[in-house]
Amino acid sequence: MKAYIESVGSLVRWGAAAVVAAAALLASPPTQAENRFIAQHSGKCLDVADWSTANGGNIHQWACTGNANQRWRLEQTRDGYHRLVSEHSGKCLDVAGWSTANGGNIHQWACTGNANQNWHVEYAGHGWYLLRSEHSGKCVDVSGPSTNNGANVHQWDCHGGPNQRFRILNSGNYTQTRHPIVLVHGISGFNKLGGVFNYFFAIPYQLERSHATVRVASVSAFNSSEQRGQELLNQIEGWGFPRVNLIGHSQGAPTSRYAAAIRPDRVASVTSVNGVNKGSRVADVIRGIVPPGSRFEGSAADVANRVGQLINILTGRWHDQNSLASLISLSTPGTTEFNNRYPRGVNRSAYCAGGGEWEAWASDPWGNWHHQRYYSWMGNTASTNGWDVTDPLLSFTGTVFDLPNDGLVDVCSAAFGQVIRDDYHLNHIDAVNHLFGINGWTDPVALYRQHANRLKNAGL
Numbered sequence: 001m002k003a004y005i006e007s008v009g010s011l012v013r014w015g016a017a018a019v020v021a022a023a024a025l026l027a028s029p030p031t032q033a034e035n036r037f038i039a040q041h042s043g044k045c046l047d048v049a050d051w052s053t054a055n056g057g058n059i060h061q062w063a064c065t066g067n068a069n070q071r072w073r074l075e076q077t078r079d080g081y082h083r084l085v086s087e088h089s090g091k092c093l094d095v096a097g098w099s100t101a102n103g104g105n106i107h108q109w110a111c112t113g114n115a116n117q118n119w120h121v122e123y124a125g126h127g128w129y130l131l132r133s134e135h136s137g138k139c140v141d142v143s144g145p146s147t148n149n150g151a152n153v154h155q156w157d158c159h160g161g162p163n164q165r166f167r168i169l170n171s172g173n174y175t176q177t178r179h180p181i182v183l184v185h186g187i188s189g190f191n192k193l194g195g196v197f198n199y200f201f202a203i204p205y206q207l208e209r210s211h212a213t214v215r216v217a218s219v220s221a222f223n224s225s226e227q228r229g230q231e232l233l234n235q236i237e238g239w240g241f242p243r244v245n246l247i248g249h250s251q252g253a254p255t256s257r258y259a260a261a262i263r264p265d266r267v268a269s270v271t272s273v274n275g276v277n278k279g280s281r282v283a284d285v286i287r288g289i290v291p292p293g294s295r296f297e298g299s300a301a302d303v304a305n306r307v308g309q310l311i312n313i314l315t316g317r318w319h320d321q322n323s324l325a326s327l328i329s330l331s332t333p334g335t336t337e338f339n340n341r342y343p344r345g346v347n348r349s350a351y352c353a354g355g356g357e358w359e360a361w362a363s364d365p366w367g368n369w370h371h372q373r374y375y376s377w378m379g380n381t382a383s384t385n386g387w388d389v390t391d392p393l394l395s396f397t398g399t400v401f402d403l404p405n406d407g408l409v410d411v412c413s414a415a416f417g418q419v420i421r422d423d424y425h426l427n428h429i430d431a432v433n434h435l436f437g438i439n440g441w442t443d444p445v446a447l448y449r450q451h452a453n454r455l456k457n458a459g460l
Helices: 002-012 016-026 203-208 225-239 252-262 281-289 295-315 323-330 332-341 391-400 444-457
Strands: 034-039 045-048 059-062 072-078 081-086 092-095 106-109 119-125 128-133 139-142 153-156 166-169 181-184 214-216 244-249 267-273 359-363 369-379 418-424
Touching: 059 106, 059 153, 106 153, 119 444, 181 203, 181 225, 181 252, 203 214, 203 444, 225 252, 225 323, 244 252, 244 444, 252 267, 252 332, 281 323, 281 332, 281 391, 295 323, 323 332, 369 444
Parallel strands: 181 214, 181 244, 244 267, 267 369, 369 418
Antiparallel strands: 034 045, 034 072, 034 166, 045 059, 072 081, 081 092, 081 119, 092 106, 119 128, 128 139, 128 166, 139 153, 359 369
16 A cells, blocks of 8 residues: 555646637737847847947947847747847847857848757756857857957857856746646646645746746646546636636646647647656556555555645645546546547557647537647656655656656657657656756756747747
8 A cells, every 4th residue: 555655646746710710819929028138257238239230240248238239039930949130230140151160250140030040048047048059059158258348259069158148138028928827737736835835846936037927726636637627627717817828747738638628718728748648657557556446445545535635735725636536547548538538639549659739629618619739748767866856766667667758657658739859858757847946957947938938929
């Protein structure tokens, strides 16, 4: 019984109408922010030298003035990349001569959409960002590293030093989606314990600081995906939001998918993060070890339900707890039945067939049609940081898999909709920025912020 309880508890660490609706989406493109990029080492801003409006006008650093030659618009060119357009000249930040060398100069040029004008705005932690060129893979770098006015800006191998880190001042609406973002926790999860301990550690704040509207759902710690999904819908109704973007972790993914299937008028998009979309081998093993209908199963389930009731007390929310229903929902047979009822975004042709449809029109209970988008991302490493005390447990549970996995879910099970990536250096607990932000090479906060911007630029 103890092994069963520990395994379950560890999972947290886990037509014409269509044309009109499409036109409505296209009619309201996201507003772009005007940004100043401030170098960490000098406190100075990226600046178009001498207020040039010409092709080839140089970029250097200068004391921040807030003038138009220091303000830049972030415009998405394709998924994950932006061009930086000078408010002053209307020209783009550009790697001169398509250079791939260290020291290749950075200047402004008429916007072409080419790779030497595409930049990945990469979160480097603590509010700082790197600007990585799609063309060369190198980063915007203040030469020297000088702290003087007029110090040249060029590209250099990305090392993340202070002369490559920039704070984006007035980034304002980088994460400001059209519809609010609702984060949905997994099994044995919660929104916030005791008003302090957030399941999505620091992620809500990191989204809200750039003007996202964010809520963290509170649904049953232990129950079926359908029951949890109905509780989620009730909560969305109570918030009064016309539509929302759901981002679900672990069992939060099928929970969100149920809500989207039942009320597509309320759900604009579903994003699965390390989601259990085709079952978890860990749940299958537990289900095989514990004899169905046995006294042992009943006793273990009762203890787990009491844990769920304790979570109710600590969160101040009352939900029915049914740990056996949650275990069945997360098993391969349970998710297969779920997918047969709610197939949107899942490729059922084979277990490892990848993600399903990226978008669809779905009918609400009144026969009206609504457009939805589907996304997912996934980590594939069970142990990512020796300082994280949860890593040994995930390393142990990860041994039951024959596929790359995060300790509790494999990459094939997690595939859903548009698979952004399935090889991040994240385990199941890292995916929600725990334990207390201790994670591996991939910063989960950056993934959520980039995805909010992706939703924003998709008009969601």
